[in-house]
Amino acid sequence: MRKPAIDLDDICVAAPCPVKWESMDGDERVRFCSLCELNVYNVSKMTRKEATEFLESEAMQAGQVCVQLHRRPDGTLLTRDCPVGRRLADAFKKRAVAAVAFIVALLNGSPAIAENDREIKQPQEKKQVPVYPGMICPPPVNKKNENKNETEKVTGNKTRETGKETGKETAKDQPRPDTTARDAFLKAQELENQRKPAEAIKEYERSVEALRDKSLPFDPVFKKKVAKAYAALLRKQKQKSRAAAIEKEFSKP
Template sequence: MKPAPPPLTIGKVCPMSWSSMQGDSKKRYCEHCRLHVHNLSTMSGRERERFVRESGGRACIAYRLNADGTLITPPTRWQQATRVFREPKAAAMAALSTLLPFLFSACSQTEQLPPTLGVPMPPPTTDTQDGKPAHPPKGG
């Protein structure tokens, strides 16, 4: 689906350039007109709709166009999430990195040892006078 043309058209072009204005990528202040200029190309579809509705079509705006005359807009969340799959090399790397752990897990073998059963021996007690064990260890 192709993006739509700009929701508003510029009636009177401002002589100031966007780069000469102070502000951020969405809104800048024009010293010449003494108004805020809003960049439609950085707004999401919902933001543009709300802006057009609230401004009543009377606002200073700026936007960038594609070669076919459609408005350049930021990518949607879905476009950002699926961007990696549009490039064959990136898609192959994503698939390989997802499958690699599963492929190599079949090669690993873990040997399970039977549990060791028994009663633990109490620690040897020492004679307090000379530091030697009071009872010699069995089997020694």
């Protein structure tokens, strides 16, 4: 059996998107973001097999994919076929049924309204699952087949389907995905592969500094990925205490 080129558990959002999923056009599985002119895929609506196959085909071809990830509080990725994912889907269906019953009862003037109202509110008391929308961090690739364009800065001005410049400009005051941490991390890895540790450290530090911005909903898995890679390089450079401090800072979800 062929081993998947992508480890689904290694996928993470590296550039948080300011556009809300609810404001995009599409269905529960894929929607179009007019800001970046890219499709955004909801991984929680895919099985692990579907998500892995999708990312293998899309990410490798274009080098950039926008997704919406749902995680447990411990950071575990949720998919349609995982136990928690199924419970969330079932809870949604129950809320939908309860909502329909409430509307029907309201139209009929039925005394069952109060009971149905309670049914609708109960699931909302459950702890919300963290959602992370935005561009994923490209997974590690075979250096022999590495495409130089995979590490270039993503501006959101390229279409996923063609990879060509669209020529469209967005308003200057329009919020855009912050790719600083992502770009610096990819550049750091590129420099590290070129055996330029001093320059790589500068880029890792730039990525870490961007990740410290509390106003941006960075995926904790991406933060840990950056910290782990940075710490590994620092240890190679005999900077053990600094490496430990970085890992400790980003060890919590």
